[in-house]
Amino acid sequence: MTAALRFDPIRLPEKCEQLRKEVRAFLAEEIAAGTFDPNKPNREDTDAPEFSRRVGAKGWLGMTWPKKYGGQERSFLERYVVTEEMRVANAPTRRFFVADRQSGPVLLKYAPEHIKMEILPRICRGEICFAIGMSEPNSGSDLFAAKTRATKTDGGYLINGTKIWTSSAHIADYMIAIFRTSPPTKENRRHGLTQFLVKMKQPGIKVNPIGQITGQYEFNEVVFTDHFIPDDHVLGEVDGAWKQATSELAYERSGPERFLETYYVLTELVRAVGPNPDTRSAEGIGRLVAQLHTMRRMSVSVAGMLQAGKEPVVEASIVKDIGTVWEQQLPHRVRDLAAFVEETATNRETLERQLDFAIKTAPKLTIQGGTTEVLRGIIARGLGLR
Amino acid sequence: MAFSDHRAQEETARQLIRQARQWQNTGNAVAESDNIVVETAEKIFADLADPQTINNDKNNSWQAPLWQALSEAGLPLAWVPDDLGGSGASLADGFALLNAAGRFAVAVPLAETMLAGWLLAQARIASPEGEMTVVPASPKDRITLDADGALSGRARGVPFAKAAKHFAVLAHGKDGAVIALVDASTGRIESGLNVGYDHSDTVTLDKVQPITIKPAPKGLDQTTLMLMGGVARSLQIAGALEAMLDISVRYSNERVAFEKKISKFQAVQHNLARLAGESAAALAAATSAADAIANAKSFNDEVYLEAASAKIRCAEAAEKGGGIAHQVHGAIGFTMEHILHRYSLRALAWRDDFGSESHWAVELGKLVATRGADELWPLVASR
Numbered sequence: 001m002t003a004a005l006r007f008d009p010i011r012l013p014e015k016c017e018q019l020r021k022e023v024r025a026f027l028a029e030e031i032a033a034g035t036f037d038p039n040k041p042n043r044e045d046t047d048a049p050e051f052s053r054r055v056g057a058k059g060w061l062g063m064t065w066p067k068k069y070g071g072q073e074r075s076f077l078e079r080y081v082v083t084e085e086m087r088v089a090n091a092p093t094r095r096f097f098v099a100d101r102q103s104g105p106v107l108l109k110y111a112p113e114h115i116k117m118e119i120l121p122r123i124c125r126g127e128i129c130f131a132i133g134m135s136e137p138n139s140g141s142d143l144f145a146a147k148t149r150a151t152k153t154d155g156g157y158l159i160n161g162t163k164i165w166t167s168s169a170h171i172a173d174y175m176i177a178i179f180r181t182s183p184p185t186k187e188n189r190r191h192g193l194t195q196f197l198v199k200m201k202q203p204g205i206k207v208n209p210i211g212q213i214t215g216q217y218e219f220n221e222v223v224f225t226d227h228f229i230p231d232d233h234v235l236g237e238v239d240g241a242w243k244q245a246t247s248e249l250a251y252e253r254s255g256p257e258r259f260l261e262t263y264y265v266l267t268e269l270v271r272a273v274g275p276n277p278d279t280r281s282a283e284g285i286g287r288l289v290a291q292l293h294t295m296r297r298m299s300v301s302v303a304g305m306l307q308a309g310k311e312p313v314v315e316a317s318i319v320k321d322i323g324t325v326w327e328q329q330l331p332h333r334v335r336d337l338a339a340f341v342e343e344t345a346t347n348r349e350t351l352e353r354q355l356d357f358a359i360k361t362a363p364k365l366t367i368q369g370g371t372t373e374v375l376r377g378i379i380a381r382g383l384g385l386r
Numbered sequence: 387m388a389f390s391d392h393r394a395q396e397e398t399a400r401q402l403i404r405q406a407r408q409w410q411n412t413g414n415a416v417a418e419s420d421n422i423v424v425e426t427a428e429k430i431f432a433d434l435a436d437p438q439t440i441n442n443d444k445n446n447s448w449q450a451p452l453w454q455a456l457s458e459a460g461l462p463l464a465w466v467p468d469d470l471g472g473s474g475a476s477l478a479d480g481f482a483l484l485n486a487a488g489r490f491a492v493a494v495p496l497a498e499t500m501l502a503g504w505l506l507a508q509a510r511i512a513s514p515e516g517e518m519t520v521v522p523a524s525p526k527d528r529i530t531l532d533a534d535g536a537l538s539g540r541a542r543g544v545p546f547a548k549a550a551k552h553f554a555v556l557a558h559g560k561d562g563a564v565i566a567l568v569d570a571s572t573g574r575i576e577s578g579l580n581v582g583y584d585h586s587d588t589v590t591l592d593k594v595q596p597i598t599i600k601p602a603p604k605g606l607d608q609t610t611l612m613l614m615g616g617v618a619r620s621l622q623i624a625g626a627l628e629a630m631l632d633i634s635v636r637y638s639n640e641r642v643a644f645e646k647k648i649s650k651f652q653a654v655q656h657n658l659a660r661l662a663g664e665s666a667a668a669l670a671a672a673t674s675a676a677d678a679i680a681n682a683k684s685f686n687d688e689v690y691l692e693a694a695s696a697k698i699r700c701a702e703a704a705e706k707g708g709g710i711a712h713q714v715h716g717a718i719g720f721t722m723e724h725i726l727h728r729y730s731l732r733a734l735a736w737r738d739d740f741g742s743e744s745h746w747a748v749e750l751g752k753l754v755a756t757r758g759a760d761e762l763w764p765l766v767a768s769r
Contacts, residue, residue, distance in 0.1 A: 005628075005662065007670035009677035011769050020767070081767075088763050263763075271759035282751030283744060289754055290698035290747065293691060293766055294671040301670060318663045379662050380655035383635050 005315060009297065010304035016081045023085040026058060030091070038090045039350055041264050041357055047171050048092035049126075055086075055093075056126025061100050065108060070121030076307040080300065084256035088263060094168060099123045101255065103130035103176050110236035110244060111197065119174070119197075133163040133177025133198065133222065140165070141374050143178070144190040144242060148224060150179035156231050157181070157196070159204070159224040167368075169207045169220040172200050178241045190242035195235040202227065214360045254302040254316035259295045259323030261365055262358040265334040265351070266292070272338065272345040284337040288330065295323050314382030321375040328365045331358035423464065423479040424486050430455045431490040437629075437725040440493075453494050453517070462499035463513050470512040472503055480504075481676035484618050485669075488625020491728040493584055495519055495546035497618045502554035505611060509565035509600035516551040519544055521568070521589050525612045525741045529591060531559035536593040537566060545739055547587035548577050555591070556602065556611050563607050566596035582732035586739075610685050615740030616697035617679060620672035623700040626733040627665040630711040633726065634661060638714055648714075657710050664707035671699040678769070688768045690753060694746040701743035704733035 031038055035051050055061060060082045065071025083101075086093050104123050107116055122128045139145035148161025159179055169175065175198040182192035198205075204227030209217040236244045266288055273281045298319050305312040335355055341348065366372045380386050434452040456462055464480045466472020475483075480500055487496050495517045502518035522529060522541035529539035537557050547553070553568040572594045580586035635658060638649035648654050675696035682689045708730040712719045719726040737743060754762055 005666045005669065007666060007673065009670075009674040011677070011681075084767065088767075267759050267762055270754055270762055273755060275756050275758065277751060277755045279748055282749075282755065283747040284751065285754055286694070286747030286749065286751030287698055287702075287743075289691070289750055289762070289766070290671075290695035291702075293695040294667050294674075294699040296766060297674040298667065298670040314662075315666070318666045321659070322663045322667060373656070376656040376659035377652075379659035383631075383658055383662055385635065385638065385649040385655045385658060 005318070006305075007298050007301040007315065008304065010077070010300050012077055012081065012300065013075075016077055019078055020081045020085060022058075023060070023082055026054075027085065027089045027091055030054070031089070036090065036092050039264075039268075039354070041090050041262075041354055041361075046092040047095055049095055051092055052095040052126035052129075054126070055096060056124055059124075061096055061126055062104050062120060062124040065104065065120065065124070069108070069116055070124030076303045077300070080256065080303040084260065084296075087256055087260045090264060095129045095171065096123070096126050097257075098132060098168065099128060099130035099174075101257075102132060103174070106176055106195070106235060106244070107197070110195065112232050115197065115232060128173040129168055129171050131166050131169040131172035131175040131200070131222075133166055133169075133175045135163065135165045137162055137164050141371050144184070144193065146178055146180055146193055148177075148179050150181050150194060150196065150229070152181075153228070156233070157229045159196075159198075159227040159229060161224055163222040163224075165210075165219045166222050167219045169200070169222045170209055170217070174198060175200055175222070176235065182239045188242075192239050193241040194238050195241040195244055196229050197233040197235055198227075198229060199233075204228065213363070214357065254299050254312075254319035254323070256296070256299055258320045259292070259299065259327050261327045262330045262361060263292075263327070265331050265354050265358050268347060268351040268354055269334045269337055269341075271347045272341045272351050274342075274345070278340070280340065281337050284333065288333060291326055295319065295326060299323070314379055317370075317375045317378045317382075320370065321372060321379065324365045325372065328362045331355055331362055335359070421479060421482050423461070423475050424482045426459050427456070427461055427483050427486050428489075430459060430461075431486065431492060435490050435492055437491060437728050441723065441725050441728060449494055452492075456494070456496060457515070462496055462517075463503045465500050465504040466507050466513045470507050470510065471515075472507070472513055477680040478676065481617070481621055481673075481680065485621040485625045485672070485676075488622035489629045491626055491629065491732050493582075493728075493732070495549055497622060498546050498550070501611075501615055501618055502550075502552070504614070505554040505556060505565055506567055508603055508606050511565060511567050511598050511600055514552055514567070517546065517549050518552045518554055519546050519550040520611065520615065521547070521553045521555045521573075521591070522608070523615065523739055525608065525745060528608075529555055529557040531557045531564050531566075531599070532593070533560075535599065536595055537568065537591045537599075538593055539591055541589045541591075543578075543580070543586050543738060544589045545580075546585050547573075547575050547589045548585045552597075553589065555596065556608055558608075559601075561601065563602035564599055565602050565606075566599040568594060568596045580735035580738065582728075582735035584732065584735065586735070605684055612740045613685065613690065613693035614679065616746065617672065617675045617693050619736040619739050620668070620696040620700040621676060623704050623733045623736050624665070624668040624672040626729040626736075627661075627668050627703055627707045630707060630726070630729045630733075631658075631661050631665045633729075634658060634711045634714045641716075654714060657713060661707050661710040661714075664703040664710070668700045668703035668707070671696040687753065687757070687765060691750065691765055691768075694750040694753075697741065697746050698743040698750070701737035704737055708733050 059072050063072040063074045063079050064076055067073055136146050136148055150157040150159050177198050178193045178195050180192055181194040185191045204225050206223045208221040210219055211217055302312050302316050302319055434455055440448050460473030463472035464475040468474045484497055498519040499517055502520050503513040505520055506513050521544055523544045527541040529537055531537055550570045553570055555566040555568050557564050574590040576588040578586050638654055639647055641648050675692040678689050678692035711730055715726055718724050
């Protein structure tokens with residue numbers, strides 16, 4: 001067979017189920033205390049620094065990292081459980097999510113020791129927020145077309161240029177960004193980019209919020225003007241970011257956040273149709289649940305592969321491709337079925353309000369964090385077509 | 387390899403199956419790559435069920451030697467314990483075998499005989515030699531047991547009924563479900579073909595006296611049988627999709643159009659990436675359901691979710707994935723002489739057996755609705 005795709009049926013170990021109970025209890029308390037409303041899905045709008053610290057105090061941030069950096073040395077499967085429970089509850093994870101999922105692991109791998117000791121424990125305590133500086137006005141999916149310059153100067157680099165579509169930059173304490181340190185070579189157009197740790201809220205950095213079609217201000221333009229970054233903030237190999245950035249994207253592509261973004265409308269539909277659905281509603285719900293269940297099993301399987309030390313790049317891309325297309329279509333399928341919900345359904349207004357928001361959210365889901373087209377290119381390469 | 391060489395090897399294989407089972411019983415799980423049942427089956431399929439050879443053979447002369455080799459290796463009765471005439475493989479090994487059978491689009495009643503043997507074994511009824519199938523094969527049909535111990539009823543779409551020597555029947559008596567072994571010649575068979583050109587027949591039992599009949603164990607009913615059959619079909623569909631992905635990728639790397647291999651066109655690459663996704667989804671859903679059943683203590687809601695979802699998602703993948711495989715192949719894939727239809731049409735046909743995806747979607751939807759909105763996530767996240 002050309003393509004030996006494997007999705008072994010991982011069963012979550014018993015300790016995961018214990019953890020799941022703890023997370024559910026914690027979230028129920030937070031909801032009861034009014035920290036967030038689980039029926040209000042626009043958590044991207046909500047910055048909840050105190051909640052973030054309480055999650056950190058539970059030991060649920062950086063939970064797979066070494067203890068000396070504040071981590072818990074727990075498994076990817078345990079982290080998976082925390083992530084999915086937060087997501088399904090519509091918890092306000094914005095402040096810590098990027099740091100926990102993406103930025104922390106990059107620092108672990110590429111940052112000098114003193115930086116790791118300084119920053120990683122603060123991520124684990126839920127104190128600091130990260131942003132990712134990849135896209136630029138003329139380079140989105142084509143990462144290696146980035147032009148923002150890092151020019152060598154005494155003891156560091158001067159940054160000039162613009163990053164764009166940068167989620168959370170307006171509240172972030174740090175950003176991990178790629179800047180151009182050399183021109184690309186004839187042989188390798190990906191050469192010449194370097195990954196940096198950027199301390200935000202400093203001179204030479206201006207953050208301009210950009211309004212989104214949902215009505216939120218969640219991403220930003222970040223303009224650098226002679227912003228100074230010290231030498232020890234270089235992450236990994238100078239001019240060699242292309243070796244690092246791609247694996248960073250591949251690793252975390254298949255988590256539960258890649259198919260649960262609009263999940264709340266399905267729950268609300270089930271509530272609206274009640275215990276005795278007609279055949280049409282039952283069939284529609286049955287199919288959606290079967291599709292959801294399948295994706296989750298695939299996603300858990302990838303988490304199991306990560307735990308086993310594998311690099312399931314193609315499998316992870318498949319999960320993200322199928323998962324994001326599904327979560328994008330979900331609000332529309334739920335809308336189809338909701339057309340026949342009784343006028344008297346008690347949660348009709350909630351469902352309508354949620355659908356309104358989910359339908360506006362949907363277009364971004366197959367763009368953020370690697371477009372469908374990029375993912376299918378990666379899968380095609382894995383199949384030996386490119 | 388000449389057929390006579392098989393016998394000695396398969397006698398050994400049969401012993402190895404027993405050994406593998408003993409290892410598993412002692413808690414030493416055998417990894418799938420070292421699965422002796424699957425290795426044995428794949429060897430037989432490769433030698434005696436090569437899709438191209440079969441496709442060229444207009445007289446079906448491959449069928450008898452293939453069935454004989456499978457039987458000698460103890461594979462059709464894989465799920466029957468030794469003391470009931472089978473080879474006593476684990477549920478997990480049998481499911482892996484069905485997945486392998488799907489990769490070769492095997493068109494002999496292997497899955498059907500395995501399911502029949504499994505059903506009979508649930509009531510401690512020994513399995514006879516030869517081809518079997520299960521009656522009924524649809525959740526809509528019903529066989530009843532009357533007061534004088536005779537079976538009556540009509541079952542449509544019974545796979546390979548015409549080839550079967552015996553039926554394993556699940557019937558409804560006044561004291562609950564019963565399991566019976568029935569001589570196929572005592573039933574009336576109206577022959578038919580499914581869209582994959584395999585036999586899918588209507589079986590009518592009219593006051594038929596079974597050879598053996600026993601009460602079904604507690605918890606085993608027609609729904610359980612349909613879920614079990616549905617998971618078997620899901621694994622076969624997943625296997626067929628793996629094969630379709632494989633031959634489609636190979637074909638795209640050979641076929642030249644507009645002066646380059648068609649695999650170099652982005653539109654073709656993206657279609658194949660989607661086919662890989664459908665194949666992966668089918669495999670994940672089917673193997674997850676098989677694992678759930680193999681480790682289940684009862685058919686609870688979690689197992690129901692797994693099994694019903696597998697059938698629904700694999701059936702959807704058969705349509706979407708098979709469609710892409712045909713699109714990549716163009717006109718050649720639409721010919722009888724090309725092997726693609728052996729996989730694509732069978733995968734579509736398998737959707738209909740043991741309850742279609744529409745049937746299971748309605749049933750799963752009702753289950754979810756009955757449990758209520760706040761119990762949906764706990765169900766999905768149950769394992």
